[in-house]
Amino acid sequence: MSAAPLLALRSVSKRFSAVQALDTVDVAVHRGQIHALLGQNGAGKSTAGKILAGLDAPDEGHVEIAGSPVWFGGRGDAIQHGIGIIPQADSLIDDLTLVETLALSQPHRVVRRRTLTAKLRSAASQAGVPIALDTPARHLSRGERQLGELVISLAQDARVLLLDEPTSAxxxxxxxxxxxxxRAVADTGVAVLLISHHLADVRHVADTATVLAHGRVVHTGPVAAVDDETLARAIIGDSQAPPPPPPFRAREPGEDVLVLSGVTATCGDPVPVRDISLRVRAGEVVCAVGVAGNGQRALAEVAAGRITPASGTVSGGRRVAYVPEVRLDALLPGRATWWSAMVTRLREPAFTRRGTLDTAALVHAAGALLDRHDVRPRDSRVAVTALSGGNQQKLIVGRELDSDPDVAVLHGPTQGLDLVATRAIHSEIRRAADAGVAVLVISADLDEARQLADRVVVLSKGRVLADVPASELDDTVAWRLTSGLPAADAAPSSVAEDDAE
Ligand SMILES: Nc1ncnc2c1ncn2[C@@H]1O[C@H](COP(=O)(O)OP(=O)(O)OP(=O)(O)O)[C@@H](O)[C@H]1O
Ligand SMILES: [Mg+2]
Structure with missing residues (x-):
């Protein structure tokens, strides 16, 4: 390991009005290393990542590259300094190929397509990624899109890669x-910073781990030198240790509430659902699992009544709670948090006065919702985009489950949540089912399925491959069903041929 880290935060502080997001933080990412950044929702991880990526500036302290301080004027500067990012919600444009996306990021000069293709191809081979360079992004699965972002960063000569919760979907x-x-990319000398909530992932892939709590570094060191319990304690800190999950209680399900019969439906997802039949009874939790990009989004949208099936029928409840896969789809990004908290209730008489919205009443009710679901900060007048990712997620799930639904369609309800918040959301989902809600959870996480579901359906290429009681979902069956399958029909898996200019 060289003495000077490739990329570092030096005594960096950052404040957002009442919140000290980072407080004299030092993080050093070395060449050839994968460095995990951990911490509870709102701990300051994304803020640290944004400062390193040139997307935000520190109030105090600075970023250092190979031992020298730098001040980024914006994202462009950071790219010039070799800082690549792989965002969670990827930045690829559906209609564009990777070559075209890379061309867009070259504003200063006209670069020949052939040159860009060669750069991408060499980056793909550096990473060992057999990816289609000339396929529009809409035909790539979630996993392939992320690998595509990785290849684009490398083609921009990234020496450092920043990943903010890349695995949640x-x-x-x-x-x-x-x-x-x-790992292959790190072995070529690149430094990687990986933001994650999953200790198992960190243990599996990272060399070093830093834990943030309330904007301060509370632990840093080699992963091999620390056990999971110590890491978990550093993450959870003084907040309440999460209660153990309640014992599984087989409910006696009621009537069919959500029924899909022979449904074929398509949305923006590359994989439509085809001829799906599925029923969820009152008080029952059904979990749809499978490799991402196998029709999950179309299933969620059609079950929630957001899209009309091309054929077949969907009969649902009177009020459907819906948590979409992409958080921003459920929020009003340009507005204060109370708008997003109350958007489904604006028509209620309690919130109108003489024909106009009663803002004070809405802010008051939103505050109660933030309290109930532990959304931080508690002030609903701050912009919803100022909430950390996990707190936005808690807000959406809380709002939807509070809406007295009879059906709930929850797509990745715990993505981006820390351990404490995940347990809290799981309990809320169980409680909703106990109260008679028919719940359909769509999740990439088998442990989540095991913990929550009465029944599990396995999705592959837009079809239901298996529909089994959760108790029969043993490891072998689960692994074979969900991981031995190709990701998607339309996903090409070889490097495309060079095309003419
Ligand atoms: N633009 C902003 N305006 C106001 N507050 C902000 C802004 N960005 C972040 N914050 C606040 O800073 C704190 C740290 O947020 P950050 O997004 O870094 O957390 P995080 O560790 O990434 O959390 P999560 O695991 O939920 O993604 C939070 O309290 C958040 O509300
Ligand atoms: Mg974050």
Whole structure:
């Protein structure tokens, strides 16, 4: 390991009005290493990542590259300094190929397509990623899109890669592929910073771990030198230790509430659902698992009544709670948090006065919702985009489960949540089912399925491959069903041929 880290935060502090997001933080990422950044929701991880990526500036302290201080004027500067990012919600544009996306990031000069293709191809081979360079992004699975972002960063000569919770929407097999490729890239001398909530992932792939709590570094050191319990304690800190999950209680399900019969439906997802039949009874939790990109989004949208099936029928409840896969789809990004908290209730008489919205009443009710679901900060007048990812997620799940639904369609309800918040959301989902809600959870996480579900359905290429009681979902069956399957029909898996300019 060289003495000077490739990329570092030096005594960095950052404040957002009432919140000290980072407080004299030091993090050093070395060449050839994978460095995990851990911490509870709101601990300051993304803020640290944004400062390193040139997307935000520190109030105090500075970023250092190979021992020298730098001040980024924006993301462009950081790219020039070799800082690549792989965002969680990827930045690829559906209609564009990777070559075209890379061309967009070259504003200063006209670069020949052939040159860009050659750069991408060499980056793909550095990472050992057999990816289609000339396929529009809409035909790539979630996992392939992330690998595409990785290849684009490398083609921009990234010496450092920053990943903010890259695995929350990936299945086990895609996570393994991503980590495998990250390791290969690190072995070529790149430094990797990986933001994650998953201790198992950290243990599996990272060399070093730093834990943030309330914006301060509370632990840093080699992963091999620390046990899981110590890491978990550093993460959870003084907050309440999460209660053990309640024992599984087989409920006696009621009537059919959500029924899909022979449904074929398509949305923006590359994989439509085809001829799906599925029923969820009152008080029952059904979990749809499978490799991401096998029709999950179309299933969620059609079950929630957001899209109309091309054929077949969906009969649902009177009020459907819906948590979409992409958080921003459920929020009003340009507005204060109370708008997003109350958007489903604006028509209630309690919130109108003489024909106009009663803002004070809405802010008051939103505050109660933030309290109930432990959304931080508690002030609903701050912009919803100022909430950390996990707190946005808690807000959406809380709002939807509070809406007195009879059906709940929850796509990745615990993505981006820390351990404490995950347990809290699991309990809420169980409580909703106990109260008679028919719950359909779509998740890439088998442990989540095991913990929550009465029944598990396995999705592959838009079809239901198996529909089994959760108790029959043993490891072998689960692994074979969900990971031995190709990711998607339309996903090409070889490097495309060079095309003419
Ligand atoms: N633009 C902003 N305006 C105001 N507050 C902000 C802004 N960005 C972040 N914050 C606050 O800073 C704190 C740290 O947020 P950050 O997004 O870094 O957390 P995180 O560790 O990434 O959490 P998560 O695991 O939920 O993604 C939070 O309290 C958040 O509300
Ligand atoms: Mg974050």
């Amino acid at each position: 990936l299945g086990p097999r895609e996570v393994d592929t991503l980590f495998d490729r990250l």
